[in-house]
Amino acid sequence: MDEPKIEDPIAELITNYHELNSSVIEELDEEPSALEFMRFVARNTPFVVRGAALDWQATRTWSVDYLKAFLGDEPVNVAVTPEGNADAPTPYTSPQDGTTTLVFAKPHEEDQPFSTFLDYLTTQEHTPPDSESSPSKPKEIRYAQTQNDNLRAEYRPLFSAVPPSIPWARIALARDPDAINLWIGNSRSVTALHKDNYENVYVQVAGRKHFVLLPPVCHAAVGERLLRPAVYTRTLKGSATGEDGEGLKLMLEEDGEAVPFATWDPDRPGENATPYSALVQPTRVTLEPGDMLYLPCMWYHKVSQSCSPEGVCIAVNYWYDMDFTGPLYPLSTFVRSVSNQEK
Amino acid sequence: MDEPKIEDPIAELITNYHELNSSVIEELDEEPSALEFMRFVARNTPFVVRGAALDWQATRTWSVDYLKAFLGDEPVNVAVTPEGNADAPTPYTSPQDGTTTLVFAKPHEEDQPFSTFLDYLTTQEHTPPDSESSPSKPKEIRYAQTQNDNLRAEYRPLFSAVPPSIPWARIALARDPDAINLWIGNSRSVTALHKDNYENVYVQVAGRKHFVLLPPVCHAAVGERLLRPAVYTRTLKGSATGEDGEGLKLMLEEDGEAVPFATWDPDRPGENATPYSALVQPTRVTLEPGDMLYLPCMWYHKVSQSCSPEGVCIAVNYWYDMDFTGPLYPLSTFVRSVSNQEK
Numbered sequence: 156m157d158e159p160k161i162e163d164p165i166a167e168l169i170t171n172y173h174e175l176n177s178s179v180i181e182e183l184d185e186e187p188s189a190l191e192f193m194r195f196v197a198r199n200t201p202f203v204v205r206g207a208a209l210d211w212q213a214t215r216t217w218s219v220d221y222l223k224a225f226l227g228d229e230p231v232n233v234a235v236t237p238e239g240n241a242d243a244p245t246p247y248t249s250p251q252d253g254t255t256t257l258v259f260a261k262p263h264e265e266d267q268p269f270s271t272f273l274d275y276l277t278t279q280e281h282t283p284p285d286s287e288s289s290p291s292k293p294k295e296i297r298y299a300q301t302q303n304d305n306l307r308a309e310y311r312p313l314f315s316a317v318p319p320s321i322p323w324a325r326i327a328l329a330r331d332p333d334a335i336n337l338w339i340g341n342s343r344s345v346t347a348l349h350k351d352n353y354e355n356v357y358v359q360v361a362g363r364k365h366f367v368l369l370p371p372v373c374h375a376a377v378g379e380r381l382l383r384p385a386v387y388t389r390t391l392k393g394s395a396t397g398e399d400g401e402g403l404k405l406m407l408e409e410d411g412e413a414v415p416f417a418t419w420d421p422d423r424p425g426e427n428a429t430p431y432s433a434l435v436q437p438t439r440v441t442l443e444p445g446d447m448l449y450l451p452c453m454w455y456h457k458v459s460q461s462c463s464p465e466g467v468c469i470a471v472n473y474w475y476d477m478d479f480t481g482p483l484y485p486l487s488t489f490v491r492s493v494s495n496q497e498k
Numbered sequence: 499m500d501e502p503k504i505e506d507p508i509a510e511l512i513t514n515y516h517e518l519n520s521s522v523i524e525e526l527d528e529e530p531s532a533l534e535f536m537r538f539v540a541r542n543t544p545f546v547v548r549g550a551a552l553d554w555q556a557t558r559t560w561s562v563d564y565l566k567a568f569l570g571d572e573p574v575n576v577a578v579t580p581e582g583n584a585d586a587p588t589p590y591t592s593p594q595d596g597t598t599t600l601v602f603a604k605p606h607e608e609d610q611p612f613s614t615f616l617d618y619l620t621t622q623e624h625t626p627p628d629s630e631s632s633p634s635k636p637k638e639i640r641y642a643q644t645q646n647d648n649l650r651a652e653y654r655p656l657f658s659a660v661p662p663s664i665p666w667a668r669i670a671l672a673r674d675p676d677a678i679n680l681w682i683g684n685s686r687s688v689t690a691l692h693k694d695n696y697e698n699v700y701v702q703v704a705g706r707k708h709f710v711l712l713p714p715v716c717h718a719a720v721g722e723r724l725l726r727p728a729v730y731t732r733t734l735k736g737s738a739t740g741e742d743g744e745g746l747k748l749m750l751e752e753d754g755e756a757v758p759f760a761t762w763d764p765d766r767p768g769e770n771a772t773p774y775s776a777l778v779q780p781t782r783v784t785l786e787p788g789d790m791l792y793l794p795c796m797w798y799h800k801v802s803q804s805c806s807p808e809g810v811c812i813a814v815n816y817w818y819d820m821d822f823t824g825p826l827y828p829l830s831t832f833v834r835s836v837s838n839q840e841k
Contacts, residue, residue: 164832164835164836164839165832167831167832167835168828168829168831168832168835171827171828171831171832172825172828175822175823175827175828176823176824189533190532190533190536190669190670193533193536193537193540193670194536194670194672196540197536197539197540197821197824198821198823198824199824199825200823200824326533327533327536327537329537370825371825372825372828372829372832478540478541479518480518480519480541480543481519481540481541481542481543482515482542482713482714482715482826482829483825483826483829484514484518485511485514485515485518485715486511486715486825486826486829486832486833488510488511488514489507489508489510489511489514489715489829489832489833489836490829490832492507492510492511493507493832493836496507
C-alpha cells in the first residue's frame with residue numbers, strides 16, 4: 156500500500172509554510188538576549204527592534220555635513236546606473252538582431268570624491284520629478300553599496316560611530332561579523348529581490364528602507380533564471396560628474412558566467428510570475444532611523460528606500476556567516492532543485 | 499536560459515546533508531547551557547553528554563529490589579509481543595489466501611503487578627539462549643513502554659528520583675516537558691525505526707540503549723509505506739503470567755486506519771531498501787547508565803537495548819513540544835511528498 160501522492164508538493168510547501176508562520180513581522184520592544192535571538196535563528200524567522208540604534212553615535216550624528224567633515228574628498232566606490240538598477244534583472248536589446256532579453260545588469264563602478272558623491276545624491280533627491288526632462292537634470296543614479304566590509308575599509312574613519320559587532324548576535328552565533336557594510340544612496344536606487352548566505356542584522360541610520368521579504372521555501376515563486384551578465388559602461392559624454400546618464404551603455408559580458416537570479420518582483424506580481432508566485436505572502440517592513448532588522452539567512456529580500464530631509468538614505472548592516480550544518484541549507488538546495496525540475 | 503536540471507534531487511539532498519554533517523555524534527563533556535543547547539536545536543543535530551545523570555537519584559538507586567519496594571504489586575501497563583516487536587512492521591499471513599504482507603503490529607497491552615513484571619524480565623534475561631526450546635522457557639516479550647507521561651502517572655512514586663525537567667532544555671525551549679516517560683524492558687525488545695514530533699532528551703538509568711539515528715532529510719531512504727494495523731491478542735493458553743508466547747495471535751484491525759511507517763531497518767540494509775537507502779550514513783550511539791542524549795525532533799531512530807547485571811534496561815525521556823513554526827516542519831513534509839511522488 157503506497158502513500159497517497161500529493162498533487163503538487165511545491166504548492167503544498169508554500170501553503171503549509173504560510174499556514175504555520177505569520178507574514179506580519181514580529182516587533183520586539185528591546186534588543187533580544189543571545190538566547191532569544193538564537194530562537195529566531197532556529198526558526199529562520201525575521202524580527203525588527205524599533206529604535207534599538209537610536210542612541211548609536213552614527214544615528215545621532217551622521218548628517219551630510221558631519222560625514223563630509225570626516226571623509227571630505229576621499230575617493231569612494233560608487234555604483235552608477237541609469238535607473239537605480241545595480242545588480243538587477245534588466246531588459247537588454249541585442250544590437251545584432253534587435254531581440255530583447257533579461258540580463259543581469261551590473262553597475263558601472265568608479266571612484267568619486269565623497270563630497271561630490273553626497274552632493275550629487277542630495278541635489279538629485281531635491282530635484283522635482285517634473286524637472287526630470289530638463290537638460291541639466293542629473294540623470295544617472297549613484298549608490299555606495301559595496302558589500303565588502305567597506306565600513307572597516309574605505310569608510311574606516313566612520314567605523315567608531317557604530318558598535319564593532321551586535322553583542323547578542325556575536326554571542327549567539329559565536330562569531331564576529333564577516334562583513335560590516337555601509338550603504339549610502341537616495342530614493343532612486345532599488346536593490347532587486349535576491350538572497351544572501353548570511354545572517355544579517357540591518358540597522359537604519361538616516362532615511363527609511365522598505366523591505367519586502369520572502370522565506371527560502373518560496374524559491375519556486377521567484378522565477379529564478381540564469382541571466383547573462385552585462386555591465387554599464389560610460390561611453391559617450393559621460394564623465395565623473397555624471398551629468399548625463401545617457402553616457403551609460405549596457406554591454407554584455409561575452410565571457411561572463413550566467414548568474415542564477417530571481418526575476419519576479421513582488422511589487423509587480425504580474426510580471427515574470429511563476430505558477431507559484433500567487434501563493435506567496437510577502438512580509439513587508441519599513442525601517443525608520445534607529446530600527447534594527449534581523450534578516451535570516453537565505454531569505455529573499457527586495458529593498459527600496461526613502462530619504463532623510465537632507466536627501467540621503469544611510470544604513471549599516473552586519474553579516475555573520477550562516478551555519479551550513481544542519482538540514483536547512485541542503486533542504487533549500489533541494490527546494491531549488493525540485494523547483495527547477497518542474498520548469 | 500533555464501537552470502541546469504539536477505538528475506535526482508533526493509539523492510543530492512541526502513548526499514549534500516552528509517557532506518556537510520558528520521555522522522559521528524558530538525560528545526559533550528558537560529551539560530550545555532540553554533544557549534549552547536539552542537544552537538543544537540537550530541541545527542537539528544543530536545549530541546550526547548556522557549555521565550550527565552550519574553548523580554541522579556534514579557541512576558544511583560533504581561535497583562530491581564528498590565523499585566519493587568516502591569511500587570510492589572501495583573498494576574502497570576505492559577506491552578506484550580512474541581518477538582519484542584511492539585509497534586513494528588511485521589509479516590502477517592492472511593488466513594484467507596495465505597499471502598504474507600507487512601502490517602503495523604501493535605502489542606497486546608495488559609496490566610500486570612509491577613513485581614511480577616520485573617521478575618519476568620530478569621528471569622527471561624538470565625535464561626540462556628540455548629534453553630529457549632525448553633517447554634518451560636518464557637517466550638513472550640514484555641516491555642513497559644507507554645509514552646503517555648507515565649512517570650508522572652502510573653509510576654508517580656518514582657518521579658521524585660529524576661529532575662522535573664531538564665533545565666537547559668526548559669529554558670531554551672521556553673516550555674515544560676509535554677511528557678516524561680519511563681521505559682523498563684530487557685534485551686529482547688527493540689523499538690523499530692520511527693520518528694516523533696518532539697525534542698527529546700533521553701537519559702539512560704540502568705543497562706544500555708543502542709540508538710541508530712537518521713536525519714529527517716533521509717525520508718526517501720526509510721521505505722515508508724502505509725501499513726494495515728494489527729494487534730496481538732491472547733487466544734489459546736495465554737494467561738497473565740504469559741508463560742506461553744504461542745498464545746499471542748496477530749489480528750488485523752479490519753476498520754483500523756493504515757499507518758505510514760518506515761519499513762527499512764538500518765541493521766538489515768538489504769531488506770525493504772529503497773534506491774536511496776544506500777546513501778544514508780546512520781549515526782550510531784550507545785548510552786551507558788548516566789548518559790544523556792539529545793534526539794532532535796523528526797529524527798528517525800531505532801533503539802535496541804542491553805541489560806544491567808540485574809537483567810533490566812531502564813531509561814527516562816523528556817519530550818518537549820517541537821516548534822512547528824519556521825521552515826523545518828514544512829520542508830520535512832515537502833521531502834516526504836516529493837519522495838512519495840517518486841514511488
